[in-house]
Amino acid sequence: MANANKEATARIKINKLLEEAGWRFFDSNEGKANIVLEPNVKLTTSQVSALGDDFESTQNGFIDFLLLDERSAPLIVLEAKAEDKDPLVGKEQARKYARAQNCRFVLLSNGNLHYFWDLTQGSPYVISRFPGPDSVAGYKKFEPNPTKLVAEVVGKDYITLTQLPNYANEAGWKNEAERPDFIEKNHLRFLRPYQMRAIQQLQVAVDEGQNRFLFEMATGTGKTLTAAAIIKLFLRTGNARRVLFLVDRLELEDQANKAFVKLLKDDAKSIIYKEQRDEWRKAEIVVTTVQSLLFNGKYRRLFAPTDFDLVISDEAHRSIGGNARAVFEYFIGYKLGLTATPRDYLKRFDAAESKSRDPRELERRMMLDTYRTFGCESGQPTFRYSLLDGVRDGFLINPVVVDARTDITTQLLSDEGYAVLDASETENDDDEETYFQRDFEKKFFSEGTNRVLCETLMRHGLRDPVSGEFGKTIVFAVSQAHAAKLAQLLNEMADTLYPGRYQSDFAVQVTSQVPGAQQYTINFANNRLLGTANVLPEYRTSKARVCVTVGMMTTGYDCPDILNLALMRPIFSPSDFVQIKGRGTRKHNFLEQLFDQDQKELMREPNKTRFKLFDFFANCEYFEERFNYDEVLKLPARTTSAKRDDDFGGGQPTVGNYEHLDPDAVRTLQEQHIGLEGMKIDRMFFEKFEEQVQADDELRRQVETGQWQQATEHLIKVFFDKPQEYFNLEKLRRAAGLDRRLTVREVLEKAFGRIPSFKSKDELLEEEFDRFVLDYKPADAEHIVAMKYFFKAYITDGHLRTILDDKNLNGLYTNPSFGMMDYEAVPQGWRNRISNYIKDYVPLNRFL
Template sequence: MSLRKEATARIKINRLLEAAGWRFFDDKNGPANVVLEPNVKLKPEHIESLGADFEKSAKGFIDFLLLNKDGKPLIVLEAKSEDKDPRIGKEQARKYARSQNARFVILSNGNIHYLWDLEQGNPTVITTFPGPDEIKNHYAFEPNAERLFAEKVERDFIVLTQMPGYASEAAWKNDGERAAFVEKQKLRFLRPYQERAIQEIQKSAKKGATRFLFEMATGTGKTLTSAAVIKLFLKTRNAKRVLFLVDRLELETQADKAFKAYLKNDFTSIIYKEQRDDWRKADIVVTTVQSLLFNDKYRRLFSPTDFDLVISDEAHRSIGGNARAVFEYFIGYKLGLTATPKDYLKQSKKAKSTERDPREAERRMMLDTYRTFGCESGDPTFRYSLLDGVREGFLINPYVIDARTGVTTQLLSDEGFTIETTADDGTEIKEAFGGRDFEKRFFAEATNQAFCRTLLEHGMRDPISGEFGKTIAFAVSQNHAAKITQILNELADQMWPGRYQSDFAMQVTSDVPASQQMTINFANNNLGSHSGFIENYRTSKARVCVTVGMMTTGYDCPDILNLALMRPIFSPSDFVQMKGRGTRKHSFTEELFDPVQKAARGDVQKTAFRLFDFFANCEFFEEKFEYDQELALPKPAAIQWW
């Protein structure tokens, strides 16, 4: 009997929806605007015979999701069998509606129906279902630059979404408990410069600008700032849906996770590849440019009006080349983000031939990016440099050590590393090699030994445990990374006998299984398990990650104390990103579990980090660079073999 009552209720609800103008299938009036629970395969001839499974709420399925004309969630319809009061599904429906960012709920058993505006009052009895045109969508797209400008953006702009009533909480009102309360609730207040960035967009938009560019140093919170921009546009109805473009898979997950943490109470964020069939339900769609380019997907599956705000992370990468077509396809506001300083737009004075200068191609790409975002003058909409962050106490400037050798100096000259050889016919031949050749042709074991020993002897130590500080070493290739890792582990076994079991250094490159998880574990202080140097202290047993390019853009590991550039870097943006892995501040005391130890130590802050430059990279990117320290590496013949 129960199954029959469920089926009867479903048939009645289907008919009521159709009578109100809702469509289960595409027809001459437009596309389908009713989405059923995901495990129901519905065909037109079966529409009146279904119903047996719609009551399976334990799996968390929405019975009916009604969409507005833009394909976004408008109404969650919670169905119950005829013999049940539909209001028993009230809290379940509220949860579903919040998860979909739908404002309205219908509760129905086929005979009795309630309409509920979640923002206004309680469920009200209705006799017929409202049609698509009879209910106002609070996400109606009405762009208005004046409304955008008038929106007040203060430091708690994001927090008011995370916890609207935070200011009324007792722990917030108590000065002694406030810091712990903010940390526990993971509330993210905007910093003053982030507020200024948003305000610059507001002022530019009021003047008629539709394109904006933020130049913000690594570690200054571009994702949080982006979240504030997204909220501003969605809240003021200057965008109904936002596209966030990245150029690497790991950044996709990172951005989506952040947007959920900051905005989930008001807006829905998804990764496109994970929800290809229902991306229209989301306010924020995160994807890689490559995903949309594949098989011309962006043209086949999207309309130019599907996104009203497009944000491009590391803009000169995610809109370069073919990716520009994706970026320009969508109509609306455009925001570019970059960490590469304006100074790198200057043409190198050292290069004898700019066509051969590896910086030139990226310089041109950056200039093109500035033009794309309406910044032909070279001045972005908003700029916040590494030096700005250091001056205001938000970032740490590196202590840069010049550790080049004669070989590495020549490799970075304009001509490359030049050697003379004799051909078969006896003629003298000069052969030049660039950076891509050196690992294969010139890297002797002794040179790698010198690099590793220099790093271990001069690298910073952890201020709590005294062990070698967490380090990222950038190698030339995966083979080179394997060599460096082996040498570091051999040296560690000599310096700290019995302490490590070939896990002092670990290779973290794309051909290593689970390498992506290794980067996460290193950031979470659990790579190779926890260190045993000191009790009740959370830090990673593995002290050095040797990588090529995985741990650059967007990798957040604030307790890094040493960076080793064991490779030449020719890309300005790569150089900025690698250097930026160490600029974030960190409190080491927070990793202590024992309150007594923590109190005795006080607040031990990261105040510096060391950048070991084995290839004069800093000098390569600047006309003149003054190193903080110079180390004279031994000549290969004098290097001891271990």
């Protein structure tokens, strides 16, 4: 009887999954039935009702499924097993049946664990959702040929031949004197030798049967150009119909799409998903942020596992970090990761002695997960090209490191005061989770410390070789409040040093709370931020000389004429350090910005040969073993007294107040519980809220452009806790009848139609478990039900977490929701694995 129940439960789940994917048991307005039950018996609705839960059983065991295409021809064989059976045990049986039915595809499922198998392409692949009829019909037309991919010749003009196929016959190319201008005029891009080697290494890996690749390439070495060549390689050889390019930041979304349009527009159509939601099937390249797909499990609703044949993850350790990896693993096909962060940066960190929430430990796990995801557990990527390689080959520039520390910054380093971005939780680059930072906030925000850092930068920074003014600079602050203070100080100093020249345009705060900040970053790179010239009219360079940011200008920001970088915060993340350092490594010829030929001829050193990296917190010492600093500055000693800061002539108190600009969390309200008679009022309450929100044009613009932090702040400021209706998250949750906490992001998504409804606690738990399965692909399929029960209980039962974390297993005998028998049903090797996964990747607040 128990086995029959498990069979029936599995079948019920499988039926639901089929219907959710668009398959039909019966004829309907949507089309003819496209599910046939073996042995070729179609059941009527009345027959199904009469059989009840046992309709799937026959004398010979399970009735399996045959899924049909639009012509009612066999398309997929679905082999179903009971919940306690591994779906793979039916693999060979399904293969025989599929061949007999002339089917290329097989689904294997026990209701909880599912595999999709293309019989022409390797082994079964774990999936979390069944593909629908249209998706599989399109995939059926796709017949990849790895041999053709391996044999494709990729020369240095591989991309150029797409941009201008007949370039070699053009007069401008044939004339060597005119060739540089011809290349620049047509924006032609040629692959460098190391980029061709990267592609060749991928071809070797494909020839060896691999389908996952990881490129570790230093910032400034052209990862996007390399990715474009690989996309062309897969599309041209028929090994991909459509490519998904994942980024982890909004600004990189637009940057990547523009690059693909420029490089591949004659061979492939590239779009940003959010801008052309209804047209994505017509494109060969779809660019999106991983966070937008991850939110509320959107990727499962929007796409089938078979919709993309090549998935590329830019800055892979960030864009597939944490539970974002589930998006990456969801799709069947080839996977390529791109990263600029060398795994070697983790070698001096003793993870065994770290605290569990230490950002270095988070970074270590993220990096190790990345290498594991791409099949590089040994630490050797498919291809590696380091900063040192780029410098040696003449493509990049090493920094001149300026070691500048005050006694306060040195103390803070030893006291472990720092902040780290938690990229798995937010799309916004300026949201930081802080650790051990109470002293840091008080001391670092004092006027004296900020002033000495700015004075040091102004005194020792490199100058522009053409105009002689202060070189273009990026300053990295610890928070938005700190960025505002630094920008103000730098502008005050510039007014003193260069009277009347800048009018407070010398330094600009570039953080998410500043309107138009994203455009500021673009204008700074294009040399038109607050003006295009301030010293020489014929020289195009940004009037604003310094951008003060927190995280907006770290990853993927290309501004080659940067001459100074200033780390006015400690950094413990290897990826952040590498990205920030990489902002200055690109070479540049300043003559490109000068339009006076006579002055060009007078220039002796027009090329950028160095840049300065001002390090006020020994970040370089932390990441670079035995690093010989190019320049060591002895800064004024400072007192750690909390009285006055007379050493700097400012007379300011050393201990300042930390200024927190982000909105407070929504208040918790005590309200009388509303009975059933109040449910209609509740619904009206929520509808009234949505009507008011939808009428706010500024909020709508922020949502449509993906400015989620600004939208969140606007919603809270304008609509929450006002006397008229007193909207807040708790009242909205009750009005929606939801059994868990709501987030502001969810409320916005629902109000503007980005999600059809709020998901229940159990629906979110199911999604989280699906992500876990996609990541770890458990072979203990017969224990999958017990593992899921443990997974859900550990998330929702705080008492159970305490029992297990304290290793007080006797407490399981009296725990009502999850007892000792439940615990013992979970294989021993999976108990800690599940709990550790939840600690690292599942935000528990969502389930309260």
